[in-house]
Amino acid sequence: MNRKFVLTFARQFGSGGHEVAEKTAELLGVPFYDKDLIALAAKESGLSENLFEGLDEKPTNSLLYSLVMGLQSGSSTYCRYGDVASSDNIFRIQAQVIRELAEKGPCVIVGRCSDYVLRKSENLISVFVRANIEFRTERIMRLYDMKEKPALDHISKTDKRRSSFYNFYTNRIWGSADNYDISISTDRCGTDRAAEIITDFTKDIVDRNC
DSSP states (O other): OOSOOEEEEEEOTTTTHHHHHHHHHHHHTOOEESTHHHHHHHHHHTOOHHHHHHTTTOOOOOHHHHHHHHHHTTOOOOOOTTSSOSHHHHHHHHHHHHHHHHHHSOEEEESTTHHHHTTTOTTEEEEEEEOOHHHHHHHHHHHHTOOHHHHHHHHHHHHHHHHHHHHHHHSSOTTOGGGOSEEEEHHHHHHHHHHHHHHHHHHHHHHHHO
């Protein structure tokens, strides 16, 4: 598999989408990027990682919040009004990093509207990972040692944030089948099998287009 494909993952919270993406990257033998994007974007821009983390996948234009996050980091970077301390500019910086990673070669990227950012790339393969609410609730309760109601609230708020972020920056509907090459339910097949299916799907597409 020598082609420069890029595999993007969007995921419902609690579906195990991050785990599926990471396992898929391992099976394909390609770099995996999730939170790494924050460090790369911070390095690219010279801004604090805390600033990127504070606005990560959040559709907010709160300048005050951005400034507070920058000050808390202890960074000497000073962001003035109209400068880069806004979610729009943070998004643009991350989008540029995503494009640069896609140019370098095969990789797996999680979240941050990466499927939309790379929508014009002929080498894009986009994935959405979902699961029913029972599967996700049980998983979050186990992973975060939560009771059922807090777990359900956490799932609802996280999905709403991800959906709002995606819809805000793409004018698309998060999770809509039209936006992805493949959608897979981990409650039906588990995370290991999901990674294997996506790996086989990717290899088939790449081989057909070589």
